[in-house]
Amino acid sequence: MAAADIAVRLRGLTRSFGAVTAVHPIDLDIPRGDFLAILGPSGCGKTTLLRMMGGFIEPSGGCIEVNDADITHLGPEHRPINMVFQGYGLFPHMNARQNVGYGLRLKRIERAAIAKRVSEAMALVRLEGYEDHMPAQLSGGQQQRVALARALVMEPQVLLLDEPLAALDLKLRQAMQEELRRIHRAIGGTFVFVTHDQGEALALANRIAVMKDGRIEQLGAPEDIYLRPQTHFVASFIGEANLLKGRRSGGMIETACGLTLADTGPDGEIALVVRPESLRRLAPAERAEIEAGGRVEEIVFLGAHVRYVLALSSGERLRVQDPVEQPRAALGDVMRVGWSRAAQRIIAA
């Protein structure tokens, strides 16, 4: 990709705290206009990575470029970057308008210009009419919007968001996800969004970086990450996945549960990954490219689907998602399921 299309470039960016390496050296290019989600479990280094980008934590090594300029050692206020913190970090003694205008006042921008930009930012997050409210008089979702407006009003080229929706309840979180998508479309900047919630990452981002133990395990479009996980961790962290253990030798795979299939690749331990929604219940004479069978051990009604857990001969479990209108199987029944080769991934175990 041409250098001009890259908003943020990280090279060997790393940070240790004493003996703990929170972020191992990371190389990452973030294209301009991206909505990138950094997704990973608690403690994997997401906040540390984001705070280094924002200028709030000094890296132990490596560099950060924005628009081809090295900003590694610039203070946060000198970066074309703004950050919305985990929790909201509003000033409790300032009303919404004063909170949002704070950064502009520091920059000694003229009063009339501040008033105009603050109104625009409040409108963007749909908080008109709440200008005089103190943070304590606002709901969690409204405080979140004030925090967002406070960052957006600075017109950053890059907006960093650290789990901004984590404190909201489900309905509000979904509404704010839509708001964030709308705001990103409206202002067209580069957003980097940290979350431990895979559903949120899939819903929001056009690219996802999956992090584990201070490293990026996989980077790609949501579809790539979901349909073509490259590691065990990514397969099990994003969505639900069945993992069947096996071995590849001389271009043939044999799984512990008794499947045999041709597959080119190096000899060694593998896992066959297939999503519950890719499995189809087979009628007695029906065939599929890949077939497996087991005893129904658990049945969960999920509304639109019924989830069956099958116990395989290997002792492994296979989760199957079946449309609710299908005749219901019973506990202890033998169920045959099938899937297509295109629906499965083979990964190194």
Ligand SMILES: Nc1ncnc2c1ncn2[C@@H]1O[C@H](COP(=O)(O)OP(=O)(O)O)[C@@H](O)[C@H]1O
């Ligand atoms: N200021 C600090 N001092 C010591 N250890 C820290 C500090 N900040 C983070 N860590 C450690 O670095 C690792 C990554 O933390 P963090 O970046 O907050 O992860 P995440 O945001 O993904 O939950 C954790 O092991 C955490 O305990």
Ligand SMILES: [Mg+2]
């Ligand atoms: Mg964090």
